[in-house]
Amino acid sequence: xxxxxxxxxxxxxxxxxxxxxxxxxxxxxxxxxxxxxxxxxxxxxxxxxxxxxxxxxxxxxxxxxxxxxxxxxxxxxxxxxxxxxxxxxxxxxxxxxxxxxxxxxxxxxxxxxxxxxxxxxxxxxxxxxxxxxxxxxxxx
Numbered sequence: 001x002x003x004x005x006x007x008x009x010x011x012x013x014x015x016x017x018x019x020x021x022x023x024x025x026x027x028x029x030x031x032x033x034x035x036x037x038x039x040x041x042x043x044x045x046x047x048x049x050x051x052x053x054x055x056x057x058x059x060x061x062x063x064x065x066x067x068x069x070x071x072x073x074x075x076x077x078x079x080x081x082x083x084x085x086x087x088x089x090x091x092x093x094x095x096x097x098x099x100x101x102x103x104x105x106x107x108x109x110x111x112x113x114x115x116x117x118x119x120x121x122x123x124x125x126x127x128x129x130x131x132x133x134x135x136x137x138x139x140x
Contacts, residue, residue, distance in 0.1 A: 017135035022052045022064065024130045030056040033083045033091070035067060038134055048118050050088060050132050051076065051083055051091065055102040064132050066118035069093040071111040078099075091117070 022036045030053075036041035038048040049067040054060055067075050067083075073095065077083045085092050089100040090108070098110030105117030121133035 012136070017133055019123075019131040020134050022050070022122070022130040022132050025062065025124050025130050028052065028054045028062065028130070030054045030060065031084070031088055036064075036132060038066075038132070049075065052122065052130060052132070053091070053102055057089060057101075058103040061103070062122055062124065062130060063105075064120040064122040065091070065100075065105050066120060068118065069096060069098055069112065070115040070117065071096045071098055072087060 017037070020036060020038055021035055028034055032086055034052045036052055037049045038050055040047055050064050051067040052062065052064045055063055067077075069076055072095070074093075074095055076091055076093045080094050080105065082094060083091055085099065090101060091105075092099055093110065096111050097111050099108050100106065100117050101108060107113050107115050107117075123131045123133060125131060
C-alpha cells in the first residue's frame with residue numbers, strides 16, 4: 001500500500017527552505033515506501049513527488065529521493081505504483097527495469113547504470129514526524 005502525503009510548513013518569505021510533511025516515522029515500514037507530493041518548481045510544470053523509504057539494508061535508516069528515473073524523467077513505479085523489487089532490496093523503475101540501491105540511490109542495473117537518484121534532505125522532529133527539506137538544490 002502506498003500513502004501520499006504532502007502538507008507543507010513555512011512560507012515563501014521565510015529564510016529557510018520549505019519543509020514538506022512526510023508522515024510519522026513509526027508508521028513507515030520497510031516494505032511500503034511512502035510517496036509525498038512536492039511543490040512544482042515552476043508554474044505549469046508537472047507536480048513532483050518524493051519517495052520516502054525505511055532502508056532495511058541500512059539498519060532501518062530513513063531516505064528520501066525524488067521519484068524520478070534517471071534514464072527518463074518518469075515516476076519509478078510506473079502504472080503499477082510498486083516501487084520495490086520483490087525482495088525489497090532495491091527501488092525499481094517499472095518502465096525500464098533500472099535498480100537503485102536503497103541506501104544511496106545508486107543505479108546498479110539498467111539503462112542508467114552508474115547514476116544516482118536525486119536525494120532529498122530528510123529530518124525527524126522531536127515528535128517523530130519526518131519532514132522533507134525541499135531546498136531544490138539538487139533538483140533541475
